[in-house]
Amino acid sequence: MNSSVIDFLATEARFGARNYEPIGVVLSRGEGVWVWDTEGNRYLDCLSAYSAVNQGHCHPKILAAMVEQAHRLTLTSRAFHNDQLAPFYQEIAALTGSHKVLPMNSGAEAVESAIKSVRKWGYEVKGVPDGQAEIIACANNFHGRTLGIVGFSTDPETRTHFGPFAPGFKIIRFGDTAALEEAITQNTVAFLVEPIQGEAGVIIPPAGYFTKVRELCTANNVMLVLDEIQTGLGRTGKLLAEQHEAIEADVTLLGKALSGGFYPVSAVLSNNDVLGTLRPGQHGSTFGGNPLACAVARAAMRVLVEEGMIENAARQGARFLEGLKDIRANTIREVRGRGLMLAVELHPEAGRARRYCEALQGKGILAKDTHEHTIRIAPPLVITSDQVDWALEQFATTLTQDFS
Ligand SMILES: *Cc1c(COP(=O)(O)O)cnc(C)c1O
Numbered sequence: 001m002n003s004s005v006i007d008f009l010a011t012e013a014r015f016g017a018r019n020y021e022p023i024g025v026v027l028s029r030g031e032g033v034w035v036w037d038t039e040g041n042r043y044l045d046c047l048s049a050y051s052a053v054n055q056g057h058c059h060p061k062i063l064a065a066m067v068e069q070a071h072r073l074t075l076t077s078r079a080f081h082n083d084q085l086a087p088f089y090q091e092i093a094a095l096t097g098s099h100k101v102l103p104m105n106s107g108a109e110a111v112e113s114a115i116k117s118v119r120k121w122g123y124e125v126k127g128v129p130d131g132q133a134e135i136i137a138c139a140n141n142f143h144g145r146t147l148g149i150v151g152f153s154t155d156p157e158t159r160t161h162f163g164p165f166a167p168g169f170k171i172i173r174f175g176d177t178a179a180l181e182e183a184i185t186q187n188t189v190a191f192l193v194e195p196i197q198g199e200a201g202v203i204i205p206p207a208g209y210f211t212k213v214r215e216l217c218t219a220n221n222v223m224l225v226l227d228e229i230q231t232g233l234g235r236t237g238k239l240l241a242e243q244h245e246a247i248e249a250d251v252t253l254l255g256k257a258l259s260g261g262f263y264p265v266s267a268v269l270s271n272n273d274v275l276g277t278l279r280p281g282q283h284g285s286t287f288g289g290n291p292l293a294c295a296v297a298r299a300a301m302r303v304l305v306e307e308g309m310i311e312n313a314a315r316q317g318a319r320f321l322e323g324l325k326d327i328r329a330n331t332i333r334e335v336r337g338r339g340l341m342l343a344v345e346l347h348p349e350a351g352r353a354r355r356y357c358e359a360l361q362g363k364g365i366l367a368k369d370t371h372e373h374t375i376r377i378a379p380p381l382v383i384t385s386d387q388v389d390w391a392l393e394q395f396a397t398t399l400t401q402d403f404s
Contacts, residue, residue, distance in 0.1 A: 004038060023354075023361060023368075030057025033380045033387055035366065044391055046360075046367040046377045051198075051230045051341070053261035054313075055303050056380040062260040065299035066292065074292045078284060084294035091298055095305070096240065096252065098269035100276060103289035107229040107255030108144025110266035113283060114192070114251050115148060117268065118223045119168075120277040122189030126221055133189045136222075138174035142199030143192065143227055175205035177212040184216065190223040190251070191216075195241035198230040201374040202336060202343035207245075214247040223274060229255040229266065230341075234304055234381050237314030237339030244338065250274060260300035265293045309381040313339045316383050323392035324377075329399040331356075333373070342377040343370075344399065355403035363394040 008026045025043070029036040033056060035045050048054060055062060069084065076082045089101045102117070104110045115135060122128040137143070139154045150158050151165025159165075170188075172179035174197055184191075191213065197203040217224040226249035231241035233254065242249055251274055255266035268275065287293065304310060317339035324335040324344060331350035336343055346353055353369030360367050360375075367375050379391070 008038070023357060023366070025361060025366065032056040033383050041364070043361070043364050043366045044379065044387060046365055046379050046391065048378050048380050049261055050256065051235050051378055052256035052259070054234055054257035054381045055260035055300055055307075055309065056382040057261070059260050059300075059303055061303050062262055062296060062299040066262050066296050069292050069295035072291075075287065075290045077286055078289055082289075082291040082294070084291040084298070085289050088289075088294035088298055091301060092254075092267060092269070095301055096254075096269055097248070098252065099272045100270050100274075102268040102270075102275050102278070102283075103293070104266045104268065104285055105264040105287050105293070106144070107253070107266050108146045108149055109285065109288075110229065110253045110255050110268050111143045111192075111227060112146055112148055113268050114190075114225050114253055116283060117270070117274050117278060118190040118225060118251065120282075121223065121274045122187075124277050125273055126189060128187045128189060132187045134168055134170055134185060134187045135189060136170045136172055136180065136183050136191045138193050138197070139171050140174060140197055140200040140203070141192075141194065142197070143194075174200075174203060175209055177209060177216065180213060180216055184220045184222060188220065188222050190225050192225040192227065194227045195231045195244075196236065196338060196341060198341065198376075199370060201345065201371050202341055202376055204336060204338060210242065210245040210247050214245075217250070223250040225249065225251040225253070227253045229253050233257040233301075234310035234313045235339055235341050235378065237310065237317050239310055241338070257304075258300060259293065259296045260303070262300070263293055263296045265297045265300075267297075304381075307382070312383070313381040316340060316381075316385065316388050317342065319385060320377065320388050320392070323388065324395065327392075327396045327399055329396070331399050331402065337377070340378055340381055340383070344375045344377065344395070346373045346375070346399075348373055349404055350402065351404040356398055356401075359398045359401065359403070360394060363398060365391060365394050 005026050026038045027035045028038045035043050119133045122133040137152050143149045152169035153159050170183050172183050252269040259265040321337045331346050333347045334345045353375045357367050357369050
């Protein structure tokens with residue numbers, strides 16, 4: 001590391017809240033699957049900002065839409081209409097087959113908004129006694145960092161010393177339909193779940209899980225809320241991960257790649273009933289649905305489809321997964337993934353995954369460890385076969401080393 005990099009790290013450490021522990025690289029430029037550090041070293045981005053840059057860094061068409069809109073109008077608040085909101089609604093509804101849209105900014109805000117909406121639906125439509133609504137969520141979930149959300153996290157690091165928390169949540173095992181059936185009561189308004197648990201380490205539920213979940217939710221008049229903030233918008237090789245089991249959620253949450261990484265844009269999508277309960281003044285956001293966000297999101301959705309990124313994610317994801325499975329290294333416990341949402345879980349004896357991520361950095365790959373022993377791999381959906389093959393070579397040489 002040269003002195004300027006050390007300066008950046010020291011200044012961050014001195015002034016910044018230390019709520020992250022980044023890998024020691026300072027990035028200053030990005031294009032497609034590549035990012036460059038301040039010293040001019042190039043890296044293949046295998047995190048994609050936790051899937052916010054599915055469309056690749058600085059996609060020229062999203063950039064053009066953002067610049068063009070920024071010249072015209074950026075923020076009106078929802079006190080007035082703007083000419084980007086209606087087309088955004090139309091296009092996101094057409095893309096996802098949804099009836100109603102609530103635009104927000106961060107993913108966590110979309111989750112919070114969904115929680116408020118399904119509770120309101122529970123009281124006003126389902127007839128749950130006031131104050132009694134229950135929401136079921138899963139162990140090892142990740143839905144964001146607000147107080148409401150961390151209150152039903154099961155990760156001690158996420159929760160400790162942030163309480164007291166709001167009641168009304170029940171936790172069950174992920175991938176276990178018997179547990180869901182048992183947890184549902186008359187007062188259950190929703191089951192909130194990730195199609196694949198991303199932050200937990202890319203945990204894929206058993207085949208048929210969501211088919212059965214859908215049946216149970218329908219039978220009990222419980223809203224199925226799928227948090228597709230990470231799995232949605234092509235990441236798993238389909239537009240939405242729910243399509244792998246041909247089901248439809250009642251409420252779908254999108255964020256991250258909804259802007260291609262340019263801007264925080266999220267959305268709650270629902271059938272008519274759930275978002276239909278919201279009346280003027282009952283929920284809102286100064287920036288939610290602003291013209292800049294809408295213009296950026298429209299371009300981000302358009303390039304995803306027009307440039308075949310979803311199909312590419314399926315194709316390159318299969319190639320990547322197969323290549324990872326072919327690596328013979330006794331550090332590897334399991335390789336798993338769907339589309340370009342991949343993970344290599346190491347044997348605990350192989351040492352911390354972070355050491356492997358640091359070694360990968362030396363080989364021109366940026367990947368992120370999660371939960372001590374798992375390396376997640378999620379490159380932008382524009383990755384080519386040659387780039388996948390090159391990445392696989394770097395993974396093979398790194399994973400056959402021993403950092404224990
Ligand atoms: C990232 C993420 C969130 C939170 O999004 P923020 O924009 O960071 O608030 C919620 N749910 C899932 C599944 C995520 O991956």
